[in-house]
Amino acid sequence: MSDDIRSASPRYDVIIIGAGISGLTAASLLARRGLRTAVIDKGYNPGGSCGILKRENVTFDQGAAMLFGFGEKGFNSHRFVFNCLEEPIDIIKHDALYCVNYSGKRIIFRSDVRLFADELAKLFPLEKENILLFYKDLGRMYQHVMVENPTFSTPDEVDPKAGLRQLIHHPVSYARFLMLINKSTRSLLSGYFKDPEVYKFFDKLTSTYCYTTVEETPAILAAVMFVDNHVGGSYYPAGSTVFLPGKLEKVIEENNGVMLMQKEVIKILFADAKPAGVELKTGEKLYADNIIYSGNVWSLYKNLLDPPYVSPERAKWAEDLVPTYPSVVLYAYVDKEVIPEDTLPIEMLVGNPDQIDESEVTVYIFSIDDKTLCPEDGHVITAIGPTFENWETKTAQEYAAKKELEKIRLSTVLEKRFPGFQKAIRYAEVATPRTLARYANKYGGSVAGPRQMLGQHMFNRLHTRSEWDTLFYCGESTVMGTGTPSVTVSGLSAANAILQKKKLTPYIFSKDMKNYVNIVRHPFHKEDLYQQFPAETREIMQRASRCQFCEDAACMKDITLNIRGIMRRVTVGNFVGAGNMIESYFEGAGTDEAVLSSCESYCIQNMLSGSPVEIREIVRNMRKRHKAQK
Numbered sequence: 001m002s003d004d005i006r007s008a009s010p011r012y013d014v015i016i017i018g019a020g021i022s023g024l025t026a027a028s029l030l031a032r033r034g035l036r037t038a039v040i041d042k043g044y045n046p047g048g049s050c051g052i053l054k055r056e057n058v059t060f061d062q063g064a065a066m067l068f069g070f071g072e073k074g075f076n077s078h079r080f081v082f083n084c085l086e087e088p089i090d091i092i093k094h095d096a097l098y099c100v101n102y103s104g105k106r107i108i109f110r111s112d113v114r115l116f117a118d119e120l121a122k123l124f125p126l127e128k129e130n131i132l133l134f135y136k137d138l139g140r141m142y143q144h145v146m147v148e149n150p151t152f153s154t155p156d157e158v159d160p161k162a163g164l165r166q167l168i169h170h171p172v173s174y175a176r177f178l179m180l181i182n183k184s185t186r187s188l189l190s191g192y193f194k195d196p197e198v199y200k201f202f203d204k205l206t207s208t209y210c211y212t213t214v215e216e217t218p219a220i221l222a223a224v225m226f227v228d229n230h231v232g233g234s235y236y237p238a239g240s241t242v243f244l245p246g247k248l249e250k251v252i253e254e255n256n257g258v259m260l261m262q263k264e265v266i267k268i269l270f271a272d273a274k275p276a277g278v279e280l281k282t283g284e285k286l287y288a289d290n291i292i293y294s295g296n297v298w299s300l301y302k303n304l305l306d307p308p309y310v311s312p313e314r315a316k317w318a319e320d321l322v323p324t325y326p327s328v329v330l331y332a333y334v335d336k337e338v339i340p341e342d343t344l345p346i347e348m349l350v351g352n353p354d355q356i357d358e359s360e361v362t363v364y365i366f367s368i369d370d371k372t373l374c375p376e377d378g379h380v381i382t383a384i385g386p387t388f389e390n391w392e393t394k395t396a397q398e399y400a401a402k403k404e405l406e407k408i409r410l411s412t413v414l415e416k417r418f419p420g421f422q423k424a425i426r427y428a429e430v431a432t433p434r435t436l437a438r439y440a441n442k443y444g445g446s447v448a449g450p451r452q453m454l455g456q457h458m459f460n461r462l463h464t465r466s467e468w469d470t471l472f473y474c475g476e477s478t479v480m481g482t483g484t485p486s487v488t489v490s491g492l493s494a495a496n497a498i499l500q501k502k503k504l505t506p507y508i509f510s511k512d513m514k515n516y517v518n519i520v521r522h523p524f525h526k527e528d529l530y531q532q533f534p535a536e537t538r539e540i541m542q543r544a545s546r547c548q549f550c551e552d553a554a555c556m557k558d559i560t561l562n563i564r565g566i567m568r569r570v571t572v573g574n575f576v577g578a579g580n581m582i583e584s585y586f587e588g589a590g591t592d593e594a595v596l597s598s599c600e601s602y603c604i605q606n607m608l609s610g611s612p613v614e615i616r617e618i619v620r621n622m623r624k625r626h627k628a629q630k
Contacts, residue, residue, distance in 0.1 A: 020048025025491030
């Protein structure tokens with residue numbers, strides 16, 4: 001490749017392929033250190049599967065919303081990252097982690113392990129003392145290894161000196177922890193429990209996190225997640241999950257990084273036998289000193305890396321990785337009365353204790369704790385479960401019919417837990433594996449990348465560093481696997497690897513770090529939003545939050561200004577990003593704001609509420625702020 005061609009094309013310190021949570025985490029941390037970063041994603045919203053969709057002023061979580069990692073203790077990687085970024089975020093803590101509806105009993109996962117043992121003893125009365133002993137032993141190991149000396153790094157990037165310090169401080173716990181790497185969770189459980197029915201219950205827990213049974217799940221993963229269920233707690237961003245990726249995007253753009261959305265990378269470009277840039281579907285080529293890939297492993301080896309740069313053995317390894325189950329998602333808005341008062345925001349419905357099948361559904365009802373998501377007389381439902389259907393159809397009509405049948409099947413599952421559910425539905429739609437592949441780049445609709453089962457777990461996945469010193473990996477296909485706290489650690493490790501390479505200061509935990517995660521009370525209401533902002537700013541953010549973020553945004557049909565993206569940024573307080581987009585547009589199109597009148601006339605809110613989003617006023621406000629900042 002010619003140096004002249006590369007010098008004439010846009011160049012960055014780091015290009016991040018994929019705007020999921022892992023890629024955004026890496027990009028925000030690197031931008032905060034002053035590196036010129038570019039995040040590229042084919043979607044129009046950042047966040048991957050963590051984000052929202054709106055339907056008639058009702059807000060649904062797309063997928064990843066069972067959030068851990070914001071607590072004061074435990075595996076709190078989200079808290080660590082926001083503290084590193086010095087970016088405030090309001091978070092709701094649920095009273096209990098979640099509830100498992102199992103064999104006619106409701107098992108609530110409480111922070112107090114003794115209370116949880118009482119719950120589990122409803123199912124296994126003869127095993128109560130063993131349950132307490134099991135959690136006591138795991139809790140001690142978890143405290144010594146995970147809590148006392150937090151190291152937010154993937155195992156392949158752990159500093160040997162830090163590992164040695166932990167080993168010296170708690171040799172028994174650390175050695176035992178490492179011994180669990182290649183043992184199954186079943187073998188771990190067998191040291192405590194005699195009742196074989198116990199294994200079936202824990203199957204449901206591992207399937208929730210890892211999409212694997214206790215026979216398949218590495219014990220080292222289970223040992224962490226079983227305890228963190230009670231120590232860390234579960235959380236939800238106040239105002240919806242738009243704030244989690246939105247805050248990371250805010251840091252990127254405030255530190256001169258760029259978000260290149262609706263741009264698809266089709267190839268990683270090489271120079272001097274090393275990754276040196278990317279080619280977009282449009283034919284545009286961008287170059288960087290380093291590249292971070294945060295997508296799935298199959299797309300990497302099948303599409304982005306040219307065969308001459310990949311050995312047949314490595315290509316075969318990637319092809320043979322077993323993905324998690326394809327999933328379907330039901331989004332429903334229902335009458336408030338159909339959801340009992342004792343319902344938790346997260347409930348797992350187990351239809352068949354003997355195996356993982358389509359009757360196993362996890363239900364998220366975050367409107368219980370966050371009243372900003374919908375009107376007070378309703379509840380928002382996101383229900384996710386596996387599907388074993390063949391979703392390849394010959395016609396659009398056949399596909400639509402299958403989706404309708406799936407909507408009925410899923411609502412029937414929920415009817416068993418919430419009698420009257422089907423009659424209480426005000427709105428419902430279904431996302432299939434094809435939907436998840438299209439919008440969240442989930443390979444075949446598998447929501448969690450390669451299954452975290454023995455043989456393809458931990459070091460048998462993509463590492464942070466590739467075989468080239470200019471290409472790095474993060475995301476659910478890497479060592480940490482799935483879950484927002486895990487992919488956050490993977491993004492952090494990728495960022496630190498590049499910082500170390502450039503001899504810049506990496507992000508390391510310190511007990512003196514200032515906390516920027518604000519735990520707010522619940523139920524959280526619309527009037528609670530934006531309380532930290534001045535009245536005028538709060539008003540403009542509330543106006544922007546009325547935007548429906550439509551996929552086919554009618555307001556943008558006669559204009560190249562990304563109105564949808566501006567409204568999303570203003571909603572989360574990213575005024576720099578919004579201002580930059582607006583000024584870039586007006587520099588090329590002149591200064592006439594009159595064109596925005598037609599945008600308001602096309603706004604869907606005219607039909608929904610009789611008045612459009614106040615696009616002109618919001619744009620005018622952002623332009624004023626932008627000029628004042630200069």
